[in-house]
Amino acid sequence: MKYIFEVHIKEGYRAEDYADAWVRASELIQRAPGALGTELHRKIGDSRTLIAIAHWDSKASRDAAESRHDDRVAEIIRSAAPFCEIRPLGEFEDPEWVVRPAPQRG
Numbered sequence: 513m514k515y516i517f518e519v520h521i522k523e524g525y526r527a528e529d530y531a532d533a534w535v536r537a538s539e540l541i542q543r544a545p546g547a548l549g550t551e552l553h554r555k556i557g558d559s560r561t562l563i564a565i566a567h568w569d570s571k572a573s574r575d576a577a578e579s580r581h582d583d584r585v586a587e588i589i590r591s592a593a594p595f596c597e598i599r600p601l602g603e604f605e606d607p608e609w610v611v612r613p614a615p616q617r618g
Contacts, residue, residue: 513571516601521560525595533592534564537585541566544580546573563601571603 519534521527531552538550548567555561568574 513568513574513606514604515566515568515574516604517564518599518601519562519564520597520599521562522595522597527554527559527562530562530592530596533588537588538566540582540585540588541577544573544577546570547577574603 519530521530534550534552541547542550546569548569550567551565553563553565555563566574568577
């Protein structure tokens with residue numbers, strides 16, 4: 513499953529300010545059983561809007577990780593609060609299968 517949230521960087525700050533905190537928190541969160549990686553993307557045409565995608569093997573694994581409070585993660589999130597607003601978009605199921613075309617070679 514995927515847990516997705518949007519991050520809006522406040523005026524006077526840069527996406528890189530948030531990205532530093534995001535990496536530090538993600539490194540800790542990704543140690544949890546069932547964590548399969550994270551991604552942070554900038555919105556095209558709006559460098560102050562980001563989307564973060566956390567991949568988990570199941571909702572149960574993410575819920576279990578979320579239920580275990582980690583003071584280090586909480587402190588990192590608190591440190592980022594002054595320069596961003598985070599809006600959870602929700603939890604999304606992975607499709608049963610994914611079909612992708614082969615990359616075109618030029």
